[in-house]
Amino acid sequence: MNPDMDKILLFGDSITQYSSDQDLTFALAPALQHLYQRKMDILVRGYSGYNTDQAVQFFHHILEHEKGIKLVVIFFGSNDSATNEQHVPLDRYKANLEKLAQQAVDRGIKVILTGPAPHDELARREMFKDEPGVNPRSSQLQKRYSEAACEVALKMGLPSTNLWHAFATDAGWEPGMPFPSTVEGEGNEHETSVTKYLKDGLHFAGPGYKVWYDELVKVIGERYPGLSAENLPMVMPLWREFYGTS
Amino acid sequence: MNPDMDKILLFGDSITQYSSDQDLTFALAPALQHLYQRKMDILVRGYSGYNTDQAVQFFHHILEHEKGIKLVVIFFGSNDSATNEQHVPLDRYKANLEKLAQQAVDRGIKVILTGPAPHDELARREMFKDEPGVNPRSSQLQKRYSEAACEVALKMGLPSTNLWHAFATDAGWEPGMPFPSTVEGEGNEHETSVTKYLKDGLHFAGPGYKVWYDELVKVIGERYPGLSAENLPMVMPLWREFYGTS
Structure with missing residues (x-):
């Protein structure tokens, strides 16, 4: 009769920090917490604006x-993929991710790596229309960093989720088409939009967190089935069984 | 530069266990987690069917x-207030609550005590219309247990939230009127209903968790202002200040 609970740690930037906001209609952290009720704690460690350095x-x-x-x-x-002072060059981003993952692996902790989702240039242009300037983000850069995170995972034998690909695919994008929600693609007949996944072109809206949730649950089931919610026993006996009777 | 996070523990029965369910439109645990982002962890320890014994x-x-x-x-x-095998007599319920609270107080942990919310007899009758039998719960009993929890808190100098009173008041009930959502009150011109706060007459719907959330935030602000989210600093520096520059 042990009430101790193991934990799933969500470690990241603002997209992790804001992952409990129900006003978005779907938030990742409570969705996982509800799935893992009486099984695991979901621990949120997100830091707005942070990079891997x-x-x-x-x-x-x-x-x-x-x-x-x-x-x-x-x-x-x-x-990391932004071109302002938050920037971390691609090679160092990969080295940093490897360091982070290795620190967990060394402690016997399982890891899932994730790089950036697409960026919505059109939404950002609208948002900052009164403050013209260079947008430090682009879907093209975020795609490279997303793939880099997957490369680090592959090299280390760890699973990853490619949110760039998941969002874009869910939006109907296919390789060869203009990048979704880009200035270059605007008005093109094959244009795709990722607007609904992002609340401001960068941070996730409910549908974005839902795609991430689905990808996470899938990869846990495939690569860490022992940590899949459906395979974990409930912590503490059912109330009818508490006294050893059923 | 210390990333350690302090914790608020939600300890209770199924109403606590299910407190992360966004399908209810509002869930307590993520609402608190969002309010306390970068400040405190919300730890859910709810056990369906459990009583204080x-x-x-x-x-x-x-x-x-x-x-x-x-x-x-x-x-x-x-x-505890149900009259089936889950029942704990009122005096032992109070003694148990006092034991629980004292264990926290002895460790320097602050405590908020809460007893049951109203019960919706009419919803339960509808739910179990094909399984006639004695409903082991009533609003009258739950009111007595709710008041008992407040009495224990008062005796120990601790704050409490009276959810029975909060739900009923929010629904327009006043002392002297028939108990809300009761068979006795049905059809009475002063009848009040707590249906919208409860999803099945017992467990909380979104509006029920919202009333609980509002009561909790209020009592923390009044009795434990040092633990009020607005008074706590963010854990870890803002990204622009991380390297000691601003």
Whole structure:
């Protein structure tokens, strides 16, 4: 009769930090918490604006402080791939992700790596129409960083979720078509839009978190079936069985 | 630069266990988690069907296992007040609540006590219309247990939330009127209904969790202002300040 709960850690930037916001109609963290009720805790560690240069400096501390972390979802790249002062060059992004993943692996913690989703240039242009300037983000850069995260995972034998591909595919995009929601693609007959997945062109709306949730649950089932909610027993006996009778 | 997070523990029965379900349109745990983002973790420890006789047997284990618990919301009574095998007599319910609260107080953890909300007899009658039998719950009993939880809190100098009163008042009920959503009150011109707060006459719907959320945030602000989200600093520096520059 042990009430201890193991944990799934969500580690990332603002998209992780805001992942409990029900006003979006669907939020990732509570969806996982509901799925894993009486089975695992979902621990949210998201830091708005952070890149992997910052993450590598304190991730180990979280792993040492919290008991029972069995799985960590590492999701960075939306800031690393920006061309402003948040930028981390692609090679260093990959090296940082590898460091983060290795710190978890060394502690026996399972890992899922995730790079950035698409960017909605058209939504950002609308948002910042009164503040003209260079948008530091693009779907093209985010796609490269997303693929880089998958390459790091492949090299380390770890699973990954490619949210760029998942969002774009769900929106009807296919390779060879203009990138979704880009200035270049605007008005093109094969144009696709990822607007509904993003609330401001960058942060996730409900449908974006839902795609991420579906991808996560799928990859856990495929690669870590022992951590799949359906395969985990409930913590503590059912009330009728509590006293050893049924 | 310390990423450790303190915790608010939600300890209770099924109403706590199901408190992350966004399908209800509003769920308590993510609402708190969003309010306390980068400030506190919300830890859900709810056990469907449990009463305080069961809770007292393992609560100390949770308090010892989890680091950084600063506040615990203890919410039992919906099962204790039932007249079936889940029943715990009123005096023992009060003694159990006092034991639970004292275990937290002894560890320097702040406590908010909560007893049951109203019961919707009319909804339960409809639900079980093909399985006639004695409904083991009533609003009258749940009101007594709710008041008992408040009495224990008052005796110990702790804050409480009276959800029975909060739901009923929000529904327009006033003392002297028939109890809301009761067979006795049915058709009475002063009848009030708590149907919208409960999804099956017992477990909370979105509006029920919203009333609980509002009551909790209010009592934290009044009695534990140091734990109010607005008074807590964000954990970890803002990204622009991370390297000591602003």
